[in-house]
Amino acid sequence: MTARKLLRAGFGHNWTMLNVSGLACSRGERRLFTDVGFSLDPGEWLHVQGENGAGKTSLMRLLVGLSPADAGEIRWRNEPTPSAEFRRDLIYLGHHAAVKEDLTPLENLLLAAALDGVGLDETKALAALVRLGLRGREDLPVRVLSAGQKRRVLLARLLTRPAVIWVLDEAFNALDVAAVRLLGDLIAEHLATGGMAVLTSHQPLPVPGGKALVL
Amino acid sequence: MNAFLATVRRDLLLALRRKSEVLTAVFFFVIVTSLFPLGIGPEPVLLKKIAPGILWVAALLATLLGLPRLFSADHVDGTLEQMALSPSPLGLLVAGKILAHWLLCGLPLVLLAPILGLQFDLDASTLGILTLALLLGTPLLSLIGAIGAALTLGVRGGGVLLALLVLPLYIPALIFGAGAVEAHSAGLGAGGHLSLLAAMLALAGFFAPWATTAALRIALE
C-alpha cells in the first residue's frame, strides 16, 4: 500500500522522479498556456492554481497522458511518458465519478483493482471503505448514495491501489468538512511514505508544504 | 489475461443489473424476423428461400442496436478514462469489452436462430449450418462494430452515424454468412463460406481491438 516499495527502483539516481518542461496546450483556437515546467521528487507535492478556464484540468490531462501536448516533454523516472511504468505508478482522479452506479462500493473497488491487474482482497477493500466513512454502505448500489459519498467511493481507490504519484483534479469538491480533513490526512500520509501528488484547486488546501504553480 | 477476464466479468455483471437493455436487442431480432413473412406473404417456398438472408439481416441490425452503448456508458461516467490510464494494456480491456458485447448481444441471437428458423420451415441440417455461420459471424460483427462505436463515441448523432459507418463493413459477413446456408441448401456444401468467415474472424480478431483502442484514445483526448 505504501509508495515506498514502488519507489525503490528510483533511488540512487540524480534525476528527479517527475520532470515537466516546456509544456504548451491550446483548446481549439485558444492558447491556454505555454512553457509550463516543474519537477517533483518523492515526498513533494504540487498545487496547481488558476482561475476557471485557466487550463488546470487540461494540464492534468496532459500530465497523465490522456491528451497530447502541443509542445514540451514529461519525463517519469527519466523516461518520456506515457510509459507502462508511469501508468503503474499513477492514480488519476478527475471530475468524473468513475464509479459504476449499478454496482456496490465494494464491487466497484474489487473490479477496478482486477481491471488494473492489482491484487486486492475483500478485507482490505472493506477496510478502505470504512476509513472513508462508508461503513454499512458497502453493499448498497452506488446509485442510492449521495454525491459526496460517491466521491468517497472513488477516493477509497487511493488506499486500495498502490501508486507513487497521485494526480487529483478538484478532488476536494463535493466533500464535507470531515472528508476534506480525511483526504488531507491521506495525502499527508502518502507524502510521508515517499509518495508524490499533483493537486488542482482554487482554494487553499489542507496539506502542508507543497510547491505552487499558477496558470 | 486476468484483466481481460475481469473486464468480461464486469460487463456481464453490469448487464445483469440492467437486464432490459440486453433483452431489447433479442426481442428486436425476434420481431424483425417475424415481420418479413407479414410483409411478403406466407408462401412457404419463397420464405424458405429468403430465410437465411432475413435472419442474417435481422442479426446485423440487432447487433447494431447494442453498439452505441458499448463504450458510451463508461465514457460518460469516467471509467473509460480510468481504463485508458490503467496499468493493464487498454487493448486487452477493449478486447474484453468486445467479448462481453458478443456474449450479451451476439450469442443470444445464435441460440435463438434455430428456433426462428423453424418459422421458415428450414430443415435440421440447414438450421445447423445457419447456427454455425452465425456463431462465426456474430463475433465478427461485434469486432467490426466496436471500431465504429469507438469512432462515434461522444459525437453528435452518434447512433445513426454508427450505422452508416458500420453497415457497409458488415457486407462481407452478410454475404458469406447467408451464402453458407444457401450453398448448403443448393447442395454445394458450406465449407468454403464457413472457412472464409472464420478467416475474416481471425483477421478482425487481430486488428479490430487495435483499431478500436486507437479510436478510443482519440475520443478521450
Add this chain to the structure above:
Amino acid sequence: MRQSIIQWFRFASPQSFYPLAGRMIPWFWAAAIIFGIGGLWISFFVAPTDAQQGEGYRIIFVHVPASWMSMFIYLVMAFWAGLGLVLNTRVSGMMAQALAPTGALMAALSLWTGALWGKPMWGAWWVWDARLTSELILFFLYLGFMALQAAIDDPRRADKAGAILALVGVVNIPIIYFSVKWWNTLHQGSTINLNKAPSMAQTMLWGMLLMALSFWMYSIAVALMRVRAIILERERHTEWVKHAVE
C-alpha cells in the same frame, strides 16, 4: 522566443503549402481542360459508332474514368490519412478531408452514368452486378467518412478519427470487392456480366486515357482548391491568414 518557435513549427506546413497550392491550381485546371477537350473530341467525333451498342456506348468515356478515379482517390485519401496519423502532420489530414467529396462525386458519377448506360443496354436502370454493387458500397464508405468528419467539432480529432476509418476502409475494400464478386457468381443468371465488354478499339482507348487524365487533373485542382479553403478556415485566427486574406 520559445513561443515564436512553437508557433512557427505548428503552422509551418499549412502556411507554406497555401501559396504553393495556389500557384499549382491554374496549371492543373489548364491541363484538365486541354485533356478534356481532346478526350471529348475523340469520344464524340473520332471513335466509331459501336456495332452492337450504337451511340449510347459513348457514355463509357465518362463512366470508366469516373470509376477509376473513385477507387484511386480512396487509396490516395487513405494514404494521406495514414500519413497524418503516423507523422502527425496537419496538412495530411486536410488533404484527406479535401479529397473525400471529389471521390464521392466520382463514385456518384460512375453510378449515375452506369445507370444511364444500363437502361438502353439491358433495359434496367440497375442490375446487381458485382462492379456496380462494389461501387455503391464505395460510395457509402465515402459518405461515412465525410459524415464522421462533419460530426466531430475538433478538427484535430476529426482528422484522426477519419484516418482510422479510411484505413479500416482500405483493408476492407478488397474483402468487400471479392465477396461481392463471389456473391454475384453464385447468383449468376438474371444478371448481366459487365466483364464481357466488346473488345476496345485503339481510338476508344485513347479517348478513355485522355478523359482519365482530364479527370485526374480536375481532381487534383479541385482538391487543392478545397485544401486552401480548409486551411483558411482552420487557421483563420492566425496572423498569416489575416495577411493573406487582406
